[in-house]
Amino acid sequence: MPVPQMNEDRPTIAGDFEKPETGGVIAGTSLWRAAWRRLLKNRLAVFGMIVVAIITVASLFGPFVIKKLTGITPDFIPSDVTLLRSIPPLTAPDGSFSWTHPMGTDNQGRDVLARVLQGGQISLMVGIIATLVSLLIGVSYGATAGYLGGRIDNLMMRAVDVLYSLPYIIIVIVLLAVFKSQTARGQVVLLFIALGSVSWLTMARIVRGQVLSLKNQEFVLAARATGVSTPRIIFRHIVPNTLGPVIVYATLTIPTVMLTEAFLSFLGFGVQPPLASWGSLATDGIQNIGIFPWQLVFPGVTMALTLFSLNFLGDGLRDALDPQGSRR
């Protein structure tokens, strides 16, 4: 992998003092820009990025578009009793070809495409919110523990160990059971909280490990020697240096959390109808897998595709942000 700035540096070493006027052609190449360039060279990662982008955009705007085009909302149940049945994809109720339901309908006659897209909203949101929580809490917690070290570090990380040792699924179930919400939306919020509250533990450990190795680097000593305060050193000097692994781990957290959500929905603790997530759609679909396979196939495939893409993207990011590793 070419590292152009190496070559640019060479001549300046020799003729440092009487360097001729260069006219400032050397624009600032941040490490980010270099990483971005490397990422774009990775086909799988680009594929992943495109798929994730398409699915995200489709989930965000798809339901509105469908409503505009056909008047169907994700929770629209036809009033006509003869339509309260599962119609195969691309078929009209009378069996002829039709674009009205490209993915068919479910047992109540709801449009599967609209529900998959709406499920995407919730699934992605669960993943993103849990990841944001893990970024906010996990990074600051881990960085603080790692930088302060000693007894404080010990205390903070033992707390993480305790939380770790509790089976998270039980925490989530207890949370959902104790704060039982009557509305489907309340249930989703509880799910966010529950998943977010356990998702930051690994992040805290990763960041702490990074900080432990970073805090003894000379630039931290140099910052301290210029009188920079401790919080500023942690968050302005050290945390940005941990962002490589943090971004990679965050990207890989999204699919993990989405899977967990699907699992919880599968158990019946997750998203309740009329709201949908890919997990809850799959749960509904699996009951009719023999007769109406499209009810399972479409949410299942969409979810699998998203998870694959996010993993490809995460791997690509890891390679891009850690050029030494990829050159091996």
Place this chain on the structure above:
Amino acid sequence: MSSSNGNLLEVRNLRTYFDTEDGEVKAVDGISFQLKRGETLGIVGESGSGKSVTNLSIIRLIPNPPGRVVSGRVMFDGIDILSLKEGEVRKIRGRRIAMIFQDPMTSLNPFMKISRQMMEVTELHLGHTRARAYEHAIKMLETVGIPDARARVDNYPHEFSGGMRQRVMIAMALSCEPELLIADEPTTALDVTIQAQILELIKKLKQVTGTSVILITHDLGVVAGMTDHLIVMYAGKVFEQASTSELFAQPGNPYTKGLLRSVPDPLKEQGELYQIPGLPPDVAHLPPGCPFAPRCQRAEEICQREFPPFVQLNPEHFSLCHFAREVYEESEGAVPARNGHV
């Protein structure tokens, strides 16, 4: 004790110990020196002799644990640094005492633009606004001889060569016009041509700003032309302390003599280069006598047994040796050595 006698910095009987698995390591063991305003002090010694620890102790940057300043006083312009609160020391660091480190490749934050790193110091200490700090950063880069500073100030450290980065470090260190600049082996990681440029730059800026400098190095060639006074450290102790010219001309310590002898002289066909036999001692397990005794050619039985006295040879010349006076008289009229590594 105060700045009335013209001393900017007075270190008295400083002891910094580290608690390790090997037991207590006396990294710095009873060091005293003074530095007048505008003067340059060189601290010379082998790796592990306590040079850096001495200076980190001065601005209270010893990692604790495992390190701790056991005793001593550091008076900076009449302020007892060791008894200050952390927040007060922070106001001195970077503002009145600045530091430059050995490896310019690692002492700049790779994720921050040069401009941000330089602005941070002046925003913090001089209360500069962003715009003002930015202009100041450019001005400082120009001062240290970065060509086309305005275009390069927004570069990242990896876009600078080693010598340029050290210039940036110097620019950053001097941007608040500190009274004391501590340069911890500022040229060790650079190649020889750049070394000369950086030293020349420090010297020039020192003349312009009147900053006092402590120059830590293991390179006798570096201190020769740069410093007014020299301290030779070995195993956490001051072995010899004198004005630079006197120390080069008439060393009063066998260790200093060994150092000077091991400097190559490019003008002479020397054959094999002299080296002091043996290795620096394990500071955790020092013998009861002189720490240099096992390697010393003139060591006698007393050296193994008794710790040597700190002998005053003349008003400004001290040597830690049982035979300081004899060595001092022997070396009278000897040819001084020039540049090279310890």
